[in-house]
Amino acid sequence: MRVVSLVPSLTEAVAVTVPGALVGATDWCSHPADLDVVRIGGTKNPDVDAVVRLAPDLVVANEEENREPDLRALREAGIEVLVTEVRDVPGALRELDRVLRACGALARPRWLDEAEAAWEGTPAPARRTTAIVPVWRRPWMVLGRDTFAGDVLARLGVDNLYARHEERYPRIPLPELTAAAPELVVLPDEPYRFTADDGPESFAGVPCALVDGRLLTWYGPSLAAAPARLGEALRAAVS
Incomplete structure (x- = not known):
């Protein structure tokens, strides 16, 4: 093959x-x-x-x-x-x-069984948090409706404020993003490489979670570790 x-x-x-x-x-x-x-x-x-x-x-x-x-x-x-x-x-x-x-x-493969078990064993979150999830800037783009990454976050207790937007990856001006009053901003390092110096400064006063984009958006062997590692990063940001 x-x-x-x-x-x-x-x-x-x-x-x-x-x-x-x-x-x-x-x-x-x-x-x-x-x-x-x-x-x-x-x-x-x-x-x-x-x-x-x-x-x-x-x-x-x-x-x-x-x-x-x-x-x-x-x-x-x-x-x-x-x-x-x-x-x-x-x-x-x-x-x-x-x-x-x-x-x-x-x-x-064993890793696929482990990934399925990891997600089935993820406990229901004690509380839910509203968030926006930028995936690009200049212009700003965020997760919208019907996305894999949005489902990953929802299963970890994070509700995307644009999950009902008509587009899957809408372009939203920054003032509108901040006016949405999220409790959390999730900033992955791909496809745009958000870092501590590039991204959080645009959302003053709002907790930002810098996360591994592979854990958030890749569907493969990383799925097995994603619930624990992403969950830890998200909880740390809002604690």
Whole structure:
């Protein structure tokens, strides 16, 4: 089986579960750190010709991460493309199982069982906290409706104030964000790399949680550690 992954989360999942299956991945596929495959560009602008030259049996993609014209071009070149849709934690677990089986996994990996157990064992939060979750600035963009990261936070007791917005990643001016009066601002380090010096200063007087973006937005082996580590970071910010 020869696999090309166009999604960092799926790249990590396939690499640790089906060693040797991956022959290509995007420039953004940073895990595992020692991944040695052909790089085929970004998630939004993959080099379709480079993917075709790798002659994969399967390309794994995601309906949010990747563009339909690129996926269509791969299919027209005779390559099978598996497209995932991940909007919540249960969906991520199901899609990971589907992808890994399609990539040749003979059995469900232990890390996936551990991830499922970790989320099923997450206790109901003692109190809930309202938050905004910026994912970009200049312009400011936040999590909106129907997102995987929003579901992750909701399961940890953090309610996204823009969860009912008509857009999934709306652009919201900073004055409107501050006027929403969140109890917490969650600042991941990807896709925009928020840091202690870049982000919190815009929300004076509001607790800010700087969190590992991989724990918040990746659906893969990191899912097993996400409830405990994210929960700890969120509680520390509002304590």
